[in-house]
Amino acid sequence: MLPGVYTTRLGPGRGLFLSSDWECVVELTGADIIVRCLQDEGIKYIFGYPGGAALHIYDALYKQDKVKHILVRHEQGAAHAADGYARATGKPGVVLVTSGPGITNAVTGIATAYMDSIPMVVLSAQVPTHLIGDDAFQEVDAVGITRPCVKHNFLVKDVTDLAMTLKKAFYIAASGRPGPVLIDIPKDVTANKTEYLYPKSLTMRSYAPVNKGHPKQIKRAVDLILGAKRPIIYTGGGIVLSESADVLVELVQTLGYPCTNTLMGLGSYPADDPLFLGMLGMHGTYEANMAMHDCDMMLAIGARFDDRITGELAKFAPHARIIHVDIDPSSIGKNVQVEIPIVGDAKSVMKDLLKEISKRDKKPDAEALKRWWTQIDKWRSVDCLSYDKNSGLIKPQYVIEKLFEITKGEALVTSDVGQHQMWAAQFYGFNKTRRWINSGGLGTMGFGLPAAMGVQLAYPEETVICVTGEASVIMCIQELSTCKQYDLPIKMVNLNNRYMGMVRQWQEFFYDRRYSHSYMDALPDFVALAESFGHVGIRIEKPGDVEGALQEGLKLKDRLVFMDFITDQTENVYPMIAAGKGHNEMHLKPSNGEAPPERELA
Amino acid sequence: MRHIISILLENEAGALSRVAGLFSARGYNIESLTVAPTDDPTLSRMTVVTFGSEEIIEQIVKQLNKLVDVVKLQDLTEGAHIERELMLVKVKALDNAREEVKRLVDIFRGRIIDVTDSTYTLELTGTVEKLDAFVKALDVTEIIEVARSGVTGIARGDRALKV
Numbered sequence: 001m002l003p004g005v006y007t008t009r010l011g012p013g014r015g016l017f018l019s020s021d022w023e024c025v026v027e028l029t030g031a032d033i034i035v036r037c038l039q040d041e042g043i044k045y046i047f048g049y050p051g052g053a054a055l056h057i058y059d060a061l062y063k064q065d066k067v068k069h070i071l072v073r074h075e076q077g078a079a080h081a082a083d084g085y086a087r088a089t090g091k092p093g094v095v096l097v098t099s100g101p102g103i104t105n106a107v108t109g110i111a112t113a114y115m116d117s118i119p120m121v122v123l124s125a126q127v128p129t130h131l132i133g134d135d136a137f138q139e140v141d142a143v144g145i146t147r148p149c150v151k152h153n154f155l156v157k158d159v160t161d162l163a164m165t166l167k168k169a170f171y172i173a174a175s176g177r178p179g180p181v182l183i184d185i186p187k188d189v190t191a192n193k194t195e196y197l198y199p200k201s202l203t204m205r206s207y208a209p210v211n212k213g214h215p216k217q218i219k220r221a222v223d224l225i226l227g228a229k230r231p232i233i234y235t236g237g238g239i240v241l242s243e244s245a246d247v248l249v250e251l252v253q254t255l256g257y258p259c260t261n262t263l264m265g266l267g268s269y270p271a272d273d274p275l276f277l278g279m280l281g282m283h284g285t286y287e288a289n290m291a292m293h294d295c296d297m298m299l300a301i302g303a304r305f306d307d308r309i310t311g312e313l314a315k316f317a318p319h320a321r322i323i324h325v326d327i328d329p330s331s332i333g334k335n336v337q338v339e340i341p342i343v344g345d346a347k348s349v350m351k352d353l354l355k356e357i358s359k360r361d362k363k364p365d366a367e368a369l370k371r372w373w374t375q376i377d378k379w380r381s382v383d384c385l386s387y388d389k390n391s392g393l394i395k396p397q398y399v400i401e402k403l404f405e406i407t408k409g410e411a412l413v414t415s416d417v418g419q420h421q422m423w424a425a426q427f428y429g430f431n432k433t434r435r436w437i438n439s440g441g442l443g444t445m446g447f448g449l450p451a452a453m454g455v456q457l458a459y460p461e462e463t464v465i466c467v468t469g470e471a472s473v474i475m476c477i478q479e480l481s482t483c484k485q486y487d488l489p490i491k492m493v494n495l496n497n498r499y500m501g502m503v504r505q506w507q508e509f510f511y512d513r514r515y516s517h518s519y520m521d522a523l524p525d526f527v528a529l530a531e532s533f534g535h536v537g538i539r540i541e542k543p544g545d546v547e548g549a550l551q552e553g554l555k556l557k558d559r560l561v562f563m564d565f566i567t568d569q570t571e572n573v574y575p576m577i578a579a580g581k582g583h584n585e586m587h588l589k590p591s592n593g594e595a596p597p598e599r600e601l602a
Numbered sequence: 603m604r605h606i607i608s609i610l611l612e613n614e615a616g617a618l619s620r621v622a623g624l625f626s627a628r629g630y631n632i633e634s635l636t637v638a639p640t641d642d643p644t645l646s647r648m649t650v651v652t653f654g655s656e657e658i659i660e661q662i663v664k665q666l667n668k669l670v671d672v673v674k675l676q677d678l679t680e681g682a683h684i685e686r687e688l689m690l691v692k693v694k695a696l697d698n699a700r701e702e703v704k705r706l707v708d709i710f711r712g713r714i715i716d717v718t719d720s721t722y723t724l725e726l727t728g729t730v731e732k733l734d735a736f737v738k739a740l741d742v743t744e745i746i747e748v749a750r751s752g753v754t755g756i757a758r759g760d761r762a763l764k765v
Contacts, residue, residue, distance in 0.1 A: 143616060148627050152670040155615065172670060205765065206612055206673040330664035333657065 030159040030190040031060035037166040038067045040198040043094050045070055045085060045457055047078040051098025052138060053125035056190035070486060073478035075102050077450035079109020083118050084414060084451030087437045088458045090243065092119040092173045099126050100138030108444060110180045111149035115441025116264060117241060119178035121169045128188040129157055142184040151179030159192040167199045176209025177328040178241060209327060213344035213352055221323045221340050222356040228297030229368035231257040234280065237264030238302015238326060240433045244347035251350050254357060255364050258376055260288040262303050263425055264440040271429035281309040282577050283422040286384035286586060287376055292317055293583035301325040302346040305335040315582025325349045384575050384588060385426055393568035394543050396420060396495040400427035402547050403493060406554060411463040412455050414438065416448035416472030419501035422573045424467040446475030453479060456488045463554065470496040470523055480533040483560050491553055492562040494526060497569045505572045530562035537562045605659050606678040606685055606755050608763050609648040609666060613639055617671040621648060630662050634752030649754045676763040678755045685755035689733045692747040695722040699743035710736045721746065
């Protein structure tokens with residue numbers, strides 16, 4: 001019973017309670033309470049897989065149709081699908097798994113969401129409370145195993161705590177810097193009964209995220225911003241999470257400063273705008289990385305100075321005075337010391353910055369800015385993303401370029417991890433947020449297909465494309481079966497180079513071309529594989545067939561189409577910042593520098 | 603630099619392991635860690651002694667604050683403070699050592715809390731340095747066992763860690 005709510009029992013065994021304001025309070029089992037909480041939270045889909053300890057919950061799901069359960073083929077797929085749903089919609093994704101192997105299988109997906117700050121609530125069933133600690137069948141310490149990769153987790157030992165715990169979980173998952181929250185629920189707790197009341201609001205003394213930036217810091221930041229001669233605005237996933245792309249555009253255009261996005265932030269600033277320098281970091285553009293290196297003022301918003309962004313820290317932005325805006329204080333000063341830290345929500349802080357800028361008489365230094373743009377245009381003229389368009393083999397970049405053209409940049413694109421992910425990031429010009437869905441922080445191969453399921457469910461009418469590679473897609477290939485069950489017309493674009501391409505690339509550069517275990521001797525016939533799951537498969541082997549195949553595949557609106565592009569095995573992702581190097585020490589593609597070395601493979 | 607961080611955290615199952623797990627996962631040093639309930643039964647107070655550069659300590663404080671179970675914390679070493687550790691020591695007490703150990707205990711303002719024909723059990727509170735000095739001075743006899751509580755502390759004056 002919640003404090004402050006007075007109830008009268010109508011009679012023993014009636015299971016009906018009345019509160020003081022005559023609101024009907026029904027006594028429910030823990031399992032029913034979980035489902036009611038999900039309904040009251042407005043959850044449309046949960047992704048899961050049943051098992052012994054979860055059976056009461058599955059029984060409760062069976063009795064209703066408000067919350068739709070999507071049955072995956074492996075719990076990792078459930079977590080990635082919920083994650084994809086969350087990334088596409090901004091609403092928390094919900095996962096339901098059983099105890100033991102159910103939850104351990106989901107851990108990779110939870111860690112993926114954690115690294116990218118994705119709101120997610122994971123319900124894991126647990127063995128009954130009296131068996132906890134006995135090494136019971138399918139028992140695992142779910143709270144212990146997930147602790148390092150969740151924002152918070154709970155073990156509910158009493159059914160009377162269940163509704164409040166769910167409320168807390170959704171609140172914690174979606175507020176502040178979002179992240180996954182796990183609730184471990186023993187089987188007996190799902191059978192026990194108590195009256196159900198879903199709390200309407202919640203305050204926690206130990207958890208109160210700061211949204212508004214400190215006014216004094218805002219003023220100091222604007223002094224620095226307006227005094228810059230070689231400025232850059234570097235933004236990340238925080239812009240997506242705070243739904244503030246429009247405010248970022250206003251800020252960048254008010255100042256006329258160059259803007260670059262991290263892998264997680266793509267779409268925050270329109271890729272086709274001249275003030276955009278492209279993605280930065282290990283495989284970022286020449287102009288973005290050189291501007292980061294040479295800038296004298298860096299405004300970082302909702303980004304965390306990850307090692308794939310900074311390169312060698314000792315060589316990072318040597319002349320920059322840095323302002324760092326982040327909702328998570330621990331992201332600030334973690335890798336790079338900054339001059340002006342601002343803790344707050346990206347949207348709120350950017351609005352305050354704009355307000356403060358509009359109050360000032362001082363304007364950005366037009367003279368200096370002109371010189372800076374002249375320099376940036378020189379870097380741009382290197383044309384760092386160009387590739388051989390006369391090759392007789394399919395160039396992976398060409399596939400993505402054509403995909404972008406044909407879909408007019410309007411598709412929702414998920415990806416797996418590796419070379420194809422970088423090419424998708426470089427060549428699909430994202431103009432809006434929540435259209436680029438990939439595992440940035442954890443780099444989880446196998447993410448793309450299940451994530452696309454979540455995205456397609458969220459937006460059944462949209463074109464959802466999974467750009468993948470033959471090594472990644474195999475890792476969660478079982479989800480093709482889920483796609484059939486729910487008729488999810490995802491378009492798979494498989495850039496098939498018969499290698500773990502990124503591993504091979506590193507071995508070529510840094511291991512003297514010793515291609516240790518990066519080649520797969522036996523691969524399935526993907527066309528036959530797709531067909532065996534009831535989908536459409538197309539194999540494309542010639543550059544001339546790429547466009548037609550994409551047109552044809554995308555036309556099949558109600559079918560999953562697996563397009564298997566047999567690409568040039570030798571292609572590498574350029575530019576590249578190698579380990580230990582600075583932003584100004586990029587590998588450019590061979591034709592920009594020395595002649596290409598002999599590149600015999602395998 | 604050595605820092606003493608006092609933490610008020612929700613008295614919930616697993617709260618301790620969140621803090622301990624944070625230190626091991628992020629590679630921070632722990633010299634000692636103590637925890638016990640407070641006058642408010644919903645809160646535990648934990649004292650962590652750690653060391654590292656100013657940047658590391660700043661990260662430790664931020665990461666601790668980020669834990670959902672942490673209600674409030676204070677770096678005691680930022681101001682005047684009192685720190686204490688309790689030590690129980692069992693030593694051989696035979697022949698001359700029986701008198702010698704007794705005198706040492708008096709000098710360090712400790713107490714003998716248990717006696718047998720051949721042993722003393724001693725109790726001493728103080729700073730880490732004082733306890734270390736006492737252990738060193740005990741070389742007049744054989745130490746059988748040492749049990750130390752780890753450091754706890756409180757700020758001097760009006761400064762307080764309170765919800």
